[in-house]
Amino acid sequence: xxxxxxxxxxxxxxxxxxxxxxxxxxxxxxxxxxxxxxxxxxxxxxxxxxxxxxxxxxxxxxxxxxxxxxxxxxxxxxxxxxxxxxxxxxxxxxxxxxxxxxxxxxxxxxxxxxxxxxxxxxxxxxxxxxxxxxxxxxxxxxxxxxxxxxxxxxxxxxxxxxxxxxxxxxxxxxxxxxxxxxxxxxxxxxxxxxxxxxxxxxxxxxxxxxxxxxxxxxxxxxxxxxxxxxxxxxxxxxxxxxxxxxxxxxxxxxxxxxxxxxxxxxxxxxxxxxxxxxxxxxxxxxxxxxxxxxxxxxxxxxxxxxxxxxxxxxxxxxxxxxxxxxxxxxxxxxxxxxxxxxxxxxxxxxxxxxxxx
Amino acid sequence: xxxxxxxxxxxxxxxxxxxxxxxxxxxxxxxxxxxxxxxxxxxxxxxxxxxxxxxxxxxxxxxxxxxxxxxxxxxxxxxxxxxxxxxxxxxxxxxxxxxxxxxxxxxxxxxxxxxxxxxxxx
Amino acid sequence: xxxxxxxxxxxxxxxxxxxxxxxxxxxxxxxxxxxxxxxxxxxxxxxxxxxxxxxxxxxxxxxxxxxxxxxxxxxxxxxxxxxxxxxxxxxxxxxxxxxxxxxxxxxxxxxxxxxxxxxxxxxxxxxx
Numbered sequence: 001x002x003x004x005x006x007x008x009x010x011x012x013x014x015x016x017x018x019x020x021x022x023x024x025x026x027x028x029x030x031x032x033x034x035x036x037x038x039x040x041x042x043x044x045x046x047x048x049x050x051x052x053x054x055x056x057x058x059x060x061x062x063x064x065x066x067x068x069x070x071x072x073x074x075x076x077x078x079x080x081x082x083x084x085x086x087x088x089x090x091x092x093x094x095x096x097x098x099x100x101x102x103x104x105x106x107x108x109x110x111x112x113x114x115x116x117x118x119x120x121x122x123x124x125x126x127x128x129x130x131x132x133x134x135x136x137x138x139x140x141x142x143x144x145x146x147x148x149x150x151x152x153x154x155x156x157x158x159x160x161x162x163x164x165x166x167x168x169x170x171x172x173x174x175x176x177x178x179x180x181x182x183x184x185x186x187x188x189x190x191x192x193x194x195x196x197x198x199x200x201x202x203x204x205x206x207x208x209x210x211x212x213x214x215x216x217x218x219x220x221x222x223x224x225x226x227x228x229x230x231x232x233x234x235x236x237x238x239x240x241x242x243x244x245x246x247x248x249x250x251x252x253x254x255x256x257x258x259x260x261x262x263x264x265x266x267x268x269x270x271x272x273x274x275x276x277x278x279x280x281x282x283x284x285x286x287x288x289x290x291x292x293x294x295x296x297x298x299x300x301x302x303x304x305x306x307x308x309x310x311x312x313x314x315x316x317x318x319x320x321x322x323x324x325x326x327x328x329x330x331x332x333x334x335x336x337x338x339x340x341x342x343x344x345x346x347x348x349x350x351x352x353x354x355x356x357x
Numbered sequence: 358x359x360x361x362x363x364x365x366x367x368x369x370x371x372x373x374x375x376x377x378x379x380x381x382x383x384x385x386x387x388x389x390x391x392x393x394x395x396x397x398x399x400x401x402x403x404x405x406x407x408x409x410x411x412x413x414x415x416x417x418x419x420x421x422x423x424x425x426x427x428x429x430x431x432x433x434x435x436x437x438x439x440x441x442x443x444x445x446x447x448x449x450x451x452x453x454x455x456x457x458x459x460x461x462x463x464x465x466x467x468x469x470x471x472x473x474x475x476x477x478x479x
Numbered sequence: 480x481x482x483x484x485x486x487x488x489x490x491x492x493x494x495x496x497x498x499x500x501x502x503x504x505x506x507x508x509x510x511x512x513x514x515x516x517x518x519x520x521x522x523x524x525x526x527x528x529x530x531x532x533x534x535x536x537x538x539x540x541x542x543x544x545x546x547x548x549x550x551x552x553x554x555x556x557x558x559x560x561x562x563x564x565x566x567x568x569x570x571x572x573x574x575x576x577x578x579x580x581x582x583x584x585x586x587x588x589x590x591x592x593x594x595x596x597x598x599x600x601x602x603x604x605x606x607x
Contacts, residue, residue, distance in 0.1 A: 033575065034557070037582035050411065057411035057434050125364060128374060139386040142448075148434045156439070157388070184361045210506045210554035228530050289481055291525065291532065293507075304510040304523065319508035319525075319558075327554040356582065 001025065005338070009038045013116045013342035016352040020345070024338055032333040034326050040356040044316050051311040052078055052286055053152060060146050062318060063354040065108060066296045068101045071150040074316075076230060077292035077305045078152050082284040087277040090154035091232040095269040096167075097141065097149055098231070098294075099262040103174060104133040104145075105297035106255045106262070109349050113252060114185065116346045117194040122184060129177045132170050139163065154279025164270055175263045178256075186253060195249035199332040199344035202246055211328040212321045213299020214254040215348055219246035225295035236268045248347035255297075255349070285309050296321050298349045320354035389450035390433045395424055397464040399445035406437035406446065422466035429459045481523075483533040489545060492537055496524070496548045504528045509558040511566050514538075520568050524548070542569060549574040557581075 003024050009017030017038040023031040046058055059074045060067040072094050079086055107130035114122040134144045141147035141157050149157050159167070185191060201211065206219035216223055217240060224240035226233045241257045243250035286307030293302045299321030306315040325348045332344055368374075376383065385391065402424070404417035414430035415437060417423070438446045487495050507525040514521055522545065524535040539545055547570045549556040559570045560581040570576075 035581075036557075040582045053409070053436075054411040057432065057436070061432075121361065121365065121368075135386075138389055140388070142386075142388040142390040142435065143433065146432070148436075180364065181361075184364075188361075207503070207505055208500070208553070210552065223530070225530075291481060291534075293532070300507070302508050302525065304508075304525070306512055315510075315512045317508075317510035317512075319510070323557060324508070324554065326557055331553075 002030065007341060007345075011342070013346065014350075015112050016350055018345065018350050018352045018355075020333075020341075022333070022338070022341065027338050029333050029336050029338060029341060032330050034330065036352070036356050038356070039353045041353075043357045044318060047313045047316045049312070052307075052313055053311075055313065055316065056151060057148060059316070059318065060148060062357050063296075063320065063351055064145055065105045065351060066101060066298065066301075066354075067146045068097050068149065069294055069296045069301065070318075071148070072098060072231065073292055073294040073301055073303050074305075075150045075152050076294070077290050077303050078286055078307075078313075080292065081286045081288055081290045081305065081307055082152075082282060084153055084280050084282045084284070086154055086280055088232070088274045089158075089276045090278055090280075092269045092273045093155045093157075093159065093278075094150060095232045095236065096159075096266055096273075097137070097147065097155075099265045099269070100133050100136050101147075102262045102297045103259055103266075104130050104137070106259050107133065107178075109255060109297070109346075110185065110252070110259075113343075113346050114191075116342050117191065119191065122181065125181055129174055129181075132174050132177075136167055136170055140167070151279060153282055154277070156279070158278055164273070168267065168270060171263050171266050175260060178259050182256065186256060192249065194340075194343055195252060195347070196245075196247060198248045198340050199336060199347055200245075200247045201328055201332055203244075205331055206246065206328060209328040209331055210324050211299075212324045213296065213349075214251045214258070215299065215325050215328055217241060218243045218251035218254045220244040225293050225300045228293070230292075230294055232269060232272075233265075235272065236265055238265065248343055251347045251349075258297075285311060286313060298322055298351055298354070299325060318357055320351070320357070322348070322351045322355045325350075326355065385450040385452070387450060390435050390448040391451045392449045392453050393426060393428065393431055393433065393435075393437070393462070394447055394449060395426075395462075395464060396445045396447070397424060397466050399443050400424060400464075400466055401443055402466060403442060405440050405442060409436050409440045411436065424464045424466065426462040427459075428453065428462050481534050481536075483531070485533070485535055487535050487537050489537070489539060489543070492535070493546055493548060493551065495535060496551045499526055499533075500551050502528070504533070506552040506554050507532065509555060509562060511562040511568055513566060520566060522562070522568060539568070541567075544569050544571045546571055547573040 005022045005024055007020040007022050008014055009019045019035040021033040022029050043058055043062055047055055056071050060071045062070050107126050111123045111126035137147050138144045140159050141149045149155050201219050203220045206216050222240050222242045226238055241254050243253050287309040289306045291304045293300050302319040304317040308314040329348050402417055402419050402422055407415040407417045412430050412432045414427045416425045435448050438448055504526040507527045510523045512521040519538055519540050522537045526533050545568055547559050556574050559573050560577045562568050563570050564581050
């Protein structure tokens with residue numbers, strides 16, 4: 001017997017309001033259909049009445065968790081369009097903030113994932129570690145999440161020498177604390193039995209369905225937009241994290257190990273941090289077409305921007321990682337047990353306010 | 358299987374990791390952007406802040422010399438503070454207290470004493 | 480004009496996508512831009528292989544039918560439905576066609592909802 005079950009938008013396990021129509025047969029999911037629109041805000045359209053400097057603050061609010069990286073991508077795109085040479089120091093500071101952002105986003109997700117399969121104390125533990133990365137952002141940039149440090153031309157805030165030492169010390173602490181819970185999360189019997197083999201996305205499927213980020217890397221593709229060397233990534237030593245199983249567990253491991261990579265990248269960026277200007281001065285209006293992509297915690301973020309020579313951009317198209325990860329999710333769900341749906345949905349790290357903008 | 362036990366014991370025996378918030382608050386970070394304020398005496402009502410604001414929460418009435426900010430629409434980005442030509446605005450590292458109802462930050466600039474009479478005829 | 484771009488027509492779109500699919504390119508996204516001067520749409524298809532991005536550009540008059548590539552790239556269905564919602568580009572035969580209700584509820588159909596424009600305050604002095 002077939003039944004259609006609504007899953008979400010409000011569901012105890014979901015951090016964000018995704019709505020799925022699940023066609024179930026007994027306890028097995030046969031088909032899943034997404035239904036978006038719960039948090040659509042029309043941010044792309046706002047470019048009609050906000051100039052490109054104000055848009056930086058608006059694209060930051062596309063996603064609460066990876067805000068800084070949205071702004072980074074937008075600024076890089078506009079800079080490319082206006083041919084602005086960004087100072088080196090700004091590039092390195094952008095990398096530093098992006099990576100702190102990635103740490104905080106991954107820890108948030110790992111906590112929610114733990115909560116998703118009912119491991120509440122691990123959730124608290126991970127969010128306690130995350131608090132350190134939030135402090136780093138608050139002390140250096142002024143806000144905890146939506147830090148607004150990127151502007152067209154560079155960055156707004158600088159870090160002092162004392163802050164630099166303090167950041168390095170905190171990053172060491174974060175890494176040590178994350179290492180402490182590594183065994184609990186990655187080799188626990190109950191955790192493994194909830195995640196291993198659940199929501200498998202094969203290597204071919206992942207690529208054909210356009211998966212991005214940890215979903216793609218969890219299925220064995222070594223593809224990370226950071227390899228393209230935007231901002232200062234080209235000058236840093238970076239190796240993407242790849243897992244080959246393609247199940248929820250593999251995606252979890254990718255994110256877990258990316259926390260270490262991020263810690264390492266923050267250290268590298270601070271070690272190589274050059275002196276100099278924070279932002280370039282410019283006198284141009286955006287004109288022409290440009291695309292740009294960066295790696296967000298959730299995957300590859302793609303912007304297409306068209307300017308028409310005025311201070312208002314003609315079109316800002318934002319393709320967020322979750323938007324690309326929903327078709328793979330629709331391929332993962334059929335055949336799984338209804339009880340595993342929350343874990344599988346969480347395993348793509350859904351960010352619905354991103355998806356709908 | 359017992360990897361978490363050490364953590365659990367540590368959490369049981371150790372100090373609280375949370376604070377009894379309203380009674381015990383943490384020293385805010387120096388750069389924290391908490392509340393927006395303006396020194397209205399120095400304001401020249403050029404309305405640069407109102408134009409630059411991404412959330413359009415500031416209204417400047419040039420004629421009546423008033424400055425209004427909807428602090429509930431403000432996103433605390435401090436763009437206005439940086440763009441102010443007279444540096445009369447500032448962000449304080451104090452969290453805005455919770456409120457029962459929305460209110461505006463309203464300032465009436467000193468009446469038009471500042472009449473640059475000497476410049477106009479010239 | 481973007482680097483690595485190729486123009487396609489309504490007829491060559493699907494074969495062009497099929498060759499890309501067979502060559503192992505990943506669909507990155509689809510963007511639509513309204514060209515106000517001659518009331519057409521530009522639909523851009525972005526592909527990626529080994530971190531090299533290429534694009535296809537399809538220029539169609541408004542209201543003209545555009546074949547959906549979701550038969551080739553399943554992942555295109557969300558983007559196409561979204562563009563249909565927002566701009567009213569007339570995509571035909573999407574694998575799962577939401578019929579302009581991807582973002583909206585069925586009972587409040589009034590789409591596309593990007594057709595209205597903001598009334599700009601036409602103050603010349605605002606140019607700063």
